Amino acid sequence: MNTRTRNTTRIGAIAASLAVCGAFAIATPAQAAPVVDTRELRDAVTVEGVMTHLDALQAIADANGDNRAAGTPGHVASLDYMQGLLDAAGYDTWTQEFTYERTDFGASALQQTAPNAVDYVLGVDFFPMDFSGEGDVTASVTVVDVNLSGDHATTSGCEAADFVGFPAGDIALIQRGTCNFSVKADNAIAAGAAGVIIFNQGNVVPGDDRLGLFGGTLDPPVRPIPVVSAPYALGAEWATTDGLELRLNLEAEVVQVTTENLFADTPTGRTDRTVVVGGHLDSVAEGPGINDNGSGTAAILETALAMAELGIEPQNRVRFAFWSGEEDGLIGSSYYVSQLTPREIKDTALNLNFDMVGSTNAVNFVYDGDGDALGVSGPNGSGVIEDVFTDFFGSVGEPSEPTDFDGRSDYFGFIEAGIPAGGLFTGAEGIKSAEQAAIFGGTAGEPYDPCYHAACDDITNVDEDTLDLMADAIAHATLTFAETTSAVNGTGKGKAVGQIDWEFKGNRSLR
Numbered sequence: 166m167n168t169r170t171r172n173t174t175r176i177g178a179i180a181a182s183l184a185v186c187g188a189f190a191i192a193t194p195a196q197a198a199p200v201v202d203t204r205e206l207r208d209a210v211t212v213e214g215v216m217t218h219l220d221a222l223q224a225i226a227d228a229n230g231d232n233r234a235a236g237t238p239g240h241v242a243s244l245d246y247m248q249g250l251l252d253a254a255g256y257d258t259w260t261q262e263f264t265y266e267r268t269d270f271g272a273s274a275l276q277q278t279a280p281n282a283v284d285y286v287l288g289v290d291f292f293p294m295d296f297s298g299e300g301d302v303t304a305s306v307t308v309v310d311v312n313l314s315g316d317h318a319t320t321s322g323c324e325a326a327d328f329v330g331f332p333a334g335d336i337a338l339i340q341r342g343t344c345n346f347s348v349k350a351d352n353a354i355a356a357g358a359a360g361v362i363i364f365n366q367g368n369v370v371p372g373d374d375r376l377g378l379f380g381g382t383l384d385p386p387v388r389p390i391p392v393v394s395a396p397y398a399l400g401a402e403w404a405t406t407d408g409l410e411l412r413l414n415l416e417a418e419v420v421q422v423t424t425e426n427l428f429a430d431t432p433t434g435r436t437d438r439t440v441v442v443g444g445h446l447d448s449v450a451e452g453p454g455i456n457d458n459g460s461g462t463a464a465i466l467e468t469a470l471a472m473a474e475l476g477i478e479p480q481n482r483v484r485f486a487f488w489s490g491e492e493d494g495l496i497g498s499s500y501y502v503s504q505l506t507p508r509e510i511k512d513t514a515l516n517l518n519f520d521m522v523g524s525t526n527a528v529n530f531v532y533d534g535d536g537d538a539l540g541v542s543g544p545n546g547s548g549v550i551e552d553v554f555t556d557f558f559g560s561v562g563e564p565s566e567p568t569d570f571d572g573r574s575d576y577f578g579f580i581e582a583g584i585p586a587g588g589l590f591t592g593a594e595g596i597k598s599a600e601q602a603a604i605f606g607g608t609a610g611e612p613y614d615p616c617y618h619a620a621c622d623d624i625t626n627v628d629e630d631t632l633d634l635m636a637d638a639i640a641h642a643t644l645t646f647a648e649t650t651s652a653v654n655g656t657g658k659g660k661a662v663g664q665i666d667w668e669f670k671g672n673r674s675l676r
């Protein structure tokens with residue numbers, strides 16, 4: 166059964182852009198990873214092989230309502246496909262089941278009932294936050310400590326003191342900024358608000374849209390009242406309207422999703438230096454998810470099959486991971502890390518993450534492990550991983566560019582646990598700059614992936630040259646760390662929890 170109803174509202178591509186913030190400074194070791202000869206494996210990992218798996222995933226989507234989302238038959242069939250091939254190749258495969266709640270929104274409305282009568286448009290003027298509750302509220306609006314001028318710096322709703330004298334039963338009008346949406350919403354709920362609107366901040370942050378409508382998340386659990394986002398201009402207008410009364414109506418269905426992560430372990434290799442090579446196998450509900458993330462999972466699968474075919478017995482155990490629930494907020498990978506014992510966390514050498522590696526208007530992004538380019542570094546050892554990728558691209562005469570750890574993919578749980586991480590990304594809804602087009606080709610002013618989280622993310626939405634290069638890079642890094650992790654060996658494992666002030670959880674903004 167497809168647990169997502171057809172008239173459900175889900176916008177995936179609203180939350181955009183990278184942000185450079187948070188502080189996580191630990192010195193990176195000067196060591197580099199020893200050079201491992203990976204030519205034989207790279208020759209064995211072909212783009213034809215990767216495309217065969219993508220064809221299979223497309224056929225699975227075709228047969229299952231055009232998607233492969235977590236909790237649907239399309240995801241189960243995708244998992245079965247991967248597991249069958251990995252079993253046959255001699256891997257120890259296993260699955261890990263988990264259950265979570267997701268809110269799917271039905272018909273939703275926002276209207277001004279006083280002083281004027283205005284109907285607002287879902288997806289243009291407002292959007293439900295993930296983990297909002299439902300409700301039909303008509304109430305006066307109370308403005309909470311906003312700043313509509315100058316630099317728009319604000320702590321609106323971040324402190325309980327912002328709600329002193331708040332009339333219980335009102336709708337709280339709050340401005341984005343400083344603290345997480347969850348903090349603002351929970352303070353409003355504690356003050357007796359019947360509904361919450363968080364409007365964009367209206368400040369200027371390069372590369373970030375602080376004016377338009379955005380997609381936010383409150384993180385679990387589901388809240389008892391409706392919480393929506395709104396664009397800055399509308400929020401500013403409401404904040405200066407006397408006698409404002411709004412009707413906010415959200416219909417929400419809490420859906421229980423039960424799904425599984427899939428793992429394939431090499432039968433040999435040091436288990437105290439486990440290398441986790443992962444990507445998410447679930448798609449969004451809106452499409453077959455061939456670039457996001459059939460591409461990463463197909464390239465990982467092809468690497469695993471080629472290693473087995475060549476009879477490679479790695480020094481370190483490699484655990485190939487096919488996460489589920491990523492599109493609902495990195496659920497599967499976070500669950501996996503949460504179930505590790507302190508010993509198992511120490512025995513996890515590193516995490517490689519591959520999420521979208523065949524974008525049609527690609528940039529060869531490498532996660533900025535040492536933070537030297539963008540200021541947010543991963544745990545100690547992540548810089549070595551970045552170097553392995555950067556050196557690889559250099560060795561084959563291809564350019565690459567750093568991208569920051571912002572919380573948008575499955576490295577999140579590993580980094581939270583202090584485990585070094587790295588990986589590749591060829592771009593989602595972000596817009597290619599003229600500088601990037603000059604270096605990487607493609608079209609400036611257009612998204613890296615024009616079909617991000619859309620129905621057109623099908624078998625025609627991958628660039629085979631990009632996929633070929635990325636598959637080689639994946640094979641190279643996997644084998645490099647399978648044969649040696651001494652240079653990586655993070656020293657922050659189990660100690661780093663909560664030190665990064667994440668901007669995103671999956672594809673939704675946290676603040």
Ligand SMILES: [Zn+2]
Nearest residue numbers: 457458520521
């Ligand atoms: Zn993805």
